[in-house]
Amino acid sequence: MPEASPSPTRALRLGVAGPVGTGKSSLIGMLCRELGDTLELGVITNDIYTDEDARMLRAAGVLDPERIRAVETGACPHTAIRDDVSANLLAVEDLEADFAPLDLVLVESGGDNLTATFSPALVDAQVFVLDVAGGGDVVRKGGPGISRADLLVVNKTDLAPYVGVDAPLMAQQGREARDGRPVIALSRTDPSSVAELRAWVLDVLEQHRSGGHTPVDPGPMAPHSHADGPLHAHGGEGAHTH
Numbered sequence: 001m002p003e004a005s006p007s008p009t010r011a012l013r014l015g016v017a018g019p020v021g022t023g024k025s026s027l028i029g030m031l032c033r034e035l036g037d038t039l040e041l042g043v044i045t046n047d048i049y050t051d052e053d054a055r056m057l058r059a060a061g062v063l064d065p066e067r068i069r070a071v072e073t074g075a076c077p078h079t080a081i082r083d084d085v086s087a088n089l090l091a092v093e094d095l096e097a098d099f100a101p102l103d104l105v106l107v108e109s110g111g112d113n114l115t116a117t118f119s120p121a122l123v124d125a126q127v128f129v130l131d132v133a134g135g136g137d138v139v140r141k142g143g144p145g146i147s148r149a150d151l152l153v154v155n156k157t158d159l160a161p162y163v164g165v166d167a168p169l170m171a172q173q174g175r176e177a178r179d180g181r182p183v184i185a186l187s188r189t190d191p192s193s194v195a196e197l198r199a200w201v202l203d204v205l206e207q208h209r210s211g212g213h214t215p216v217d218p219g220p221m222a223p224h225s226h227a228d229g230p231l232h233a234h235g236g237e238g239a240h241t242h
């Protein structure tokens with residue numbers, strides 16, 4: 001398990017969670033392109049049955065393929081980032097040992113629904129990714145990731161006119177739901193939004209290195225179900241019940 005107060009010498013571990021298809025892998029690829037020249041990076045992906053996201057990122061050529069590793073999570077992808085994070089921690093620690101010293105390890109959750117959050121035992125900070133194509137009302141539905149992740153991203157703003165969503169309003173409602181925690185309206189076609197994301201990550205890294213960053217638990221996941229499984233919940237104290 002990582003130390004309670006992260007050593008400024010180890011890499012910042014940044015989780016990226018959010019519903020299926022909102023652009024988590026793309027955002028990680030974007031950060032690799034933006035930061036790969038100046039920082040030593042590693043990536044861990046979580047998929048239910050495959051290593052699809054890792055293969056997609058390797059194929060994108062954004063990072064040395066050896067620095068992108070996959071964790072196969074089995075039926076419930078949330079367990080692996082929330083209740084029993086051992087497989088992910090081992091993957092992060094192996095990556096850090098193999099490519100020491102790393103500056104930043106990006107950990108992508110398996111996309112599933114609105115409830116996924118990382119345990120602070122696995123990541124130091126977390127980004128929750130929504131997209132405009134999921135509908136403008138998604139922000140108002142709330143959930144621990146939307147309300148309390150270190151950063152909320154409203155992604156694919158370039159698609160907003162085509163799906164009838166007011167992206168600035170969606171971002172504003174995100175800010176209102178988050179008591180001032182940051183929100184970035186992002187599109188890979190909007191360089192200023194990409195620069196804003198880059199700056200946010202560098203700021204958190206700087207705080208991590210100076211000992212000024214405290215990992216915050218957004219809170220446990222709400223009860224949810226998977227395509228082939230019953231409704232279940234993940235307890236806040238490491239319990240996992242089906």
Ligand SMILES: Nc1nc2c(ncn2[C@@H]2O[C@H](COP(=O)(O)OP(=O)(O)OP(=O)(O)O)[C@@H](O)[C@H]2O)c(=O)[nH]1
Nearest residue numbers: 019020021022023024025026111156159187188189
């Ligand atoms: N128009 C547009 N499409 C985007 C943007 N970012 C990502 N996409 C597209 O959205 C789709 C899903 O992106 P992914 O990065 O695979 O999403 P994901 O959240 O990792 O998906 P899962 O791992 O399956 O949950 C892909 O077709 C991307 O090309 C964006 O800024 N604008």
